[in-house]
Amino acid sequence: MYWLACELHTHTYHSDGRQTLSELAEGSAKLGFECIALTDHNTLSGIEDREKVEREWGVTIIPGMEWTTFHGHMLTLGLQEFVDWRTSEPHNIYKGISEVHQKAGLVGMAHPYRIGSPICTGCYWEYEIQNWDDIDYIEVWSGTFPSIKTDNLRAFSLWTDRLNEGCRIAATSGRDWHAQVATEEPVSVTYLGLRADKPNEMKQIAQDAVHALRHGSAVVTIGPLVTMEVESASSRFGIGDSVPAPGSDHNERFGGYWGHVKTVFSNRQGLWELPEQKFALKIIGNAGMVAERSVGAEDEVYRMNIPEGGLLWVRAELWGTVHGARALIAFTNAIYFNEGRGNE
Structure with missing residues (x-):
């Protein structure tokens, strides 16, 4: 699997950004991003010069749009044509969501708890969601040094609550990048897991990235890349996958699972920095803490036991000290279990 370093929320002069698409791509390349939306x-x-800019800077560009309304901002990714946002109402956003999906696009909640009017008109999400399966992802980290911001903590909890309810929904980060302004704060990356090697064609990379996000094959970090697999009696399952129920044809009951959590501290070398320390590597699930161990700043795979029984999902988290604050540094999206759901 190839993990593609992405920035999934950006703006140019075509809306309220203060940068051209070429300047955005150049800045992205300097920060080690391989793909931007x-x-x-x-x-x-703004997508008009996409192919020229991709050739110029070697950065894949996913076409997208941020639906910007008085009742919330919704990200749409992977669309090649305009879907009208103006018919959306607080009690009915489903017509628009359905049209995006019909055109093979994805929809995500942008910064759902950012303060709204008069500071940021419509930034706070007010649309009623009756079926969370209609939402492909939630932008749980927004801005720079996102893991310590109160609105992001609420968004992260919203995502966790939906997982606990049995929803299969992805989580991403987005800088909401408007201008080429230097920052000393940590910058987040959403890594999307491509099922094969990185394609040579930019258009194929963009399609594969959208497919990965649709599947939930994503990792979010302000430092090292952290990935995970779950080993059952007969197979291994990756981020976004579903583990068959014990006793099924594909997974005989054997008393538990093994989580294989990989930390890669050599990713995007020189583009992020953490103080020397021991980190807490955790596996979290619907029942809370599943496993924990102390790890160093190494490229390593750690094997951690996951007891079976009532599991809906698990994810890996890496915690440590960042700019003097105890913070979540990286997390994976969920691996799902059918044992807590009955037969699906």
């Missing part, structure tokens, strides 16, 4: 407010016009 252009999500200007309510327009796709």
Whole structure:
């Protein structure tokens, strides 16, 4: 599997950004991003020079748009044509979501708990969601040094609550990048897991990235890359996959699972920094803490036991000290279990 370093929330002069697409791509390349999503407010016009800019800077560009309304901002990714956002109402956003899905696009809640009017008109999510399976992902980390911000902590809890309810929904980060301004704060990355080696064609990379996010094959970090697999009696399952129920044809009951959690501290070398320390590597699930161990700053795979019984999902988290604060540094998306869901 190839883990593609992505920034999934950006803006240019075509909306309220203060950068051209070329300047955005150049800045992305300097930060080690291989792929960006252009999500200007309510327009796709900025994507016009996509292929030229991709050749210029070697960065794949996913076409997207941020639906910007008085009742919330919704990210749409992977669309090649405009889907009208103006018919959305607080009690009915489903027509728009359905049209995005019909055109093979994804929808995500952007910064759902960011303060709204008059500071940021419509930034706070007010749309009623009756079926969470209609939402592909939640942007749980927004801005720089996202893991310590109160609105992001609420968004992260929202995602966890949906997982606990049995929803299969992805989590991402997004800088909401408007200008080429230097920052000393940590910058987050969403890694998307491509099922095969990285393709040579930019268009194929973009399609594979959208497919990975649709599957939930994603990792979010402000430092090292952390990935995970779950080993059952007969197979291994990756991020976004579903582990068959014990006793099924594919997974005989054997008293538990093994989580194989990999930490890669050599990723994007020189583009992020953490103080020397011991980190807490955790496996979290619907029942709370599943496993924990202390780890160093190494490229290593750790084998951790996951007891079976009532599991809906698990994810890996890496905790440590960042700029003097105890913070979540990286987390994987969920691996799901059918044992807590009955037969599906």
